[in-house]
Amino acid sequence: MFSKSQIPNLITLLNLxxxxxxxxxxxxxxxxxxxWFLFAAGWFDFGDGLAARLLGVSSEHGKELDSLADMVSFGAVPGVIYYTLLFAGQDPAPASAPAIxxxxxxxxxxxxxxxxxxxLAKFNLDTRQSENFIxxxxxxxxxxxVGLMLIYDQDAFGWAAYVSSPLVLFPVxxxxxxxxxxxxxxxxFKIKGAKWAGNETRIIFAALALALLLALRAAAFPFIVGVYLVINFLAPPPRH
Incomplete structure (x- = not known):
């Protein structure tokens, strides 16, 4: 019989x-x-935890399933993207090679x-990430x-050759x-209420991210992550 306790797991499987x-x-x-598949995976990754909290059905089984799904959507996928970009950037391209x-x-x-x-294995056993990430x-x-992939696909600003270059990808x-x-x-990215106090960093980052999206569109994502990293290294949050 299908029960409400299985709803979060179903959402996790949609992520997978x-x-x-x-x-x-x-x-x-x-x-x-x-x-778009990864965009949907991100929403499902958010939704399974939300559903578990609303239904009061959180379980260790669900947490392990969520970690396995994340390993595919947010572990295997970026590796395949980098592999694909490096393969595409081989010079000269392999003679009569398939697409991949x-x-x-x-x-x-x-x-x-x-x-x-x-x-994912490390933080399955680590309980320090209650508020911020480590x-x-x-x-x-x-x-x-994904941002590099979109730049390559659309040759945004003529940067396709750069984002498929090993001189860029290996350091990344x-x-x-x-x-x-x-x-x-x-x-x-957890907002603490609707006040400025306590949310300053998140609000400033959100505003910068929106400005980058409007200015660079599909090419914005690597720069948004870059801004996120810079903010964290210049003004790291407290450890919790």
């Missing part, structure tokens, strides 16, 4: 489905479709997936990768692999 669909879309070079194939040259893109797994959360890492992969498992505190 969207993550799998995003991987297929990236490998098929259907990058806009991949973006295996290449050791592009394999370092999957390192982010490994560090995402390390992060290190970069996997969805934040994914947003940056190394940086996010480190940040995923770092101990640096990062503010979360």
């Amino acid at each position: 489905f969207c993550g799998c669909a995003a991987i297929i879309s990236v490998l098929d070079q259907q990058f806009v479709a991949a973006f 194939g295996w290449s050791w040259y592009a394999a370092p893109g999957l390192v982010v997936t490994l560090f995402s797994a390390l992060r 290190g970069v959360a996997t969805p934040t890492s994914t947003v940056f990768a 992969i190394a940086l996010f692999s480190y940040l995923l498992v770092s101990e640096h505190p990062m503010f979360s």
Whole structure:
């Protein structure tokens, strides 16, 4: 019998489905479709926890399922994106190669997936993230990768060649692999009421993010994440 306790798990499985669909879309070079699948996965990732709290049915089983779904949507997907961009940026391109194939040259893109797994395993056992994050959360890492994917797909501002270059991607992969498992505190996006006090950083970041979206549109996401990182390193939140 279906019960209300299964509703959050069903939402989590929708997150997982969207993550799998995003991987297929990236490998098929259907990058806009991949973006929308990940957009939906993000909402489902938010929705399962919200549903569990509203229904009062939180469980360890649900938490583990959520972590597994996140590993696909926000761990495997960014690795596949980096792999795909590195493969696309090979110079010269492999003769008569398929749209996507295996290449050791592009394999370092999957390192982010490994560090995402390390992060999710680490913080499954760590209870310090009650208010803020420690290190970069996997969805934040994914947003940056998705932004590069969209820039490549649309050649926004003529930057496609740059975001598929190993000179750009290898440092990005190394940086996010480190940040995923770092101990640096990062503010979360939980708004504390409707007041300015206590929400200053979040409100300022939201305003900057909106301005970047309006100015850069699809190319904005890596810059939004960049602003997020700069704010956190210049004015880190307190550890909780």
